[in-house]
Amino acid sequence: MSAPRNTAGHALVHGWKWLDGFASFFGAVVGGFYKIPGTRPIKTLLHGTWPLGHPLHPMITDLTIGGYTATVAVDVLYLITREPGVGHAADVLIVASFLTSLLSIVSGLTDWNSTYSEERRTGMLHGLLMVVASLGFIASIWLRVAGAEQRDLAIAVGIVAWLVLIVSSYFGGEMVFGYGTEVNRQAWATPPTKWERLDLSESSLDDRKPVVVKAKSGYPVFVVKLDGTVYAMGNTCTHAGGPLNEGKWVGGDRCEIECPWHASRFCVKDAKVHGGPATFSEVRFEVRAAEGRIEVRAR
Numbered sequence: 001m002s003a004p005r006n007t008a009g010h011a012l013v014h015g016w017k018w019l020d021g022f023a024s025f026f027g028a029v030v031g032g033f034y035k036i037p038g039t040r041p042i043k044t045l046l047h048g049t050w051p052l053g054h055p056l057h058p059m060i061t062d063l064t065i066g067g068y069t070a071t072v073a074v075d076v077l078y079l080i081t082r083e084p085g086v087g088h089a090a091d092v093l094i095v096a097s098f099l100t101s102l103l104s105i106v107s108g109l110t111d112w113n114s115t116y117s118e119e120r121r122t123g124m125l126h127g128l129l130m131v132v133a134s135l136g137f138i139a140s141i142w143l144r145v146a147g148a149e150q151r152d153l154a155i156a157v158g159i160v161a162w163l164v165l166i167v168s169s170y171f172g173g174e175m176v177f178g179y180g181t182e183v184n185r186q187a188w189a190t191p192p193t194k195w196e197r198l199d200l201s202e203s204s205l206d207d208r209k210p211v212v213v214k215a216k217s218g219y220p221v222f223v224v225k226l227d228g229t230v231y232a233m234g235n236t237c238t239h240a241g242g243p244l245n246e247g248k249w250v251g252g253d254r255c256e257i258e259c260p261w262h263a264s265r266f267c268v269k270d271a272k273v274h275g276g277p278a279t280f281s282e283v284r285f286e287v288r289a290a291e292g293r294i295e296v297r298a299r
């Protein structure tokens with residue numbers, strides 16, 4: 001959701017409206033897929049919400065980028081030594097890297113589809129460059145299979161694809177470090193860690209009608225009464241900062257609140273994230289009533 005004015009990526013991308021056409025196309029494909037009933041667990045898995053509790057895409061891309069980089073290094077070694085065994089090692093590396101890239105691509109597209117505006121445009125550039133690099137690696141694999149006499153050409157194509165991959169990776173890093181995509185929105189929060197009395201009376205709470213109350217530090221606390229018990233957690237969605245008190249109730253026992261921005265789900269009883277794109281749980285609070293007022297303390 002952010003649009004920083006202080007990054008190299010912004011200086012390059014903010015005027016490149018032509019990327020928006022590609023973004024519309026890929027957005028329709030990815031969004032359309034996740035509208036198919038039963039695909040929500042796939043989405044939650046590819047974001048990394050479950051079982052990792054951490055974004056999946058940056059973990060897998062380490063394998064992909066590292067694998068392709070190792071391929072180039074071993075290919076260069078082959079050019080120096082002309083040892084067939086070294087060439088075969090490079091072949092194994094490039095195929096393994098390509099296989100990991102398939103997971104990198106689908107997890108990246110899944111994360112990207114919950115972005116907007118310039119952040120989305122930068123992500124599209126990152127993705128398109130990855131498509132070009134992947135086509136280069138496929139061509140390199142195909143040339144290796146075609147015969148030993150094509151190996152030098154295969155290596156040259158692989159090196160060009162790797163250079164495109166490195167440029168693409170720069171924009172992938174820009175997404176996280178420049179725009180804050182998928183960064184935990186509770187990372188810099190200052191929830192009260194000692195008992196703090198909120199400006200909220202227990203009697204004013206209605207069942208399943210959440211309210212947001214600011215702590216002394218300004219930290220917004222989500223408070224709700226659920227079947228007679230009061231629960232509290234952070235109100236700022238860990239995915240991109242959506243206001244959870246404006247969400248809707250979902251889930252079999254209606255204890256999950258769904259973020260109004262991109263539909264991440266949090267269980268208000270334990271503050272755990274139950275559905276992506278968020279991958280981090282909310283800050284959980286202990287709750288007690290004193291003199292009719294609600295007091296909270298972060299766990």
Ligand code: FES
Nearest residue numbers: 237240242259262
């Ligand atoms: S802000 Fe994206 S799901 Fe809440």
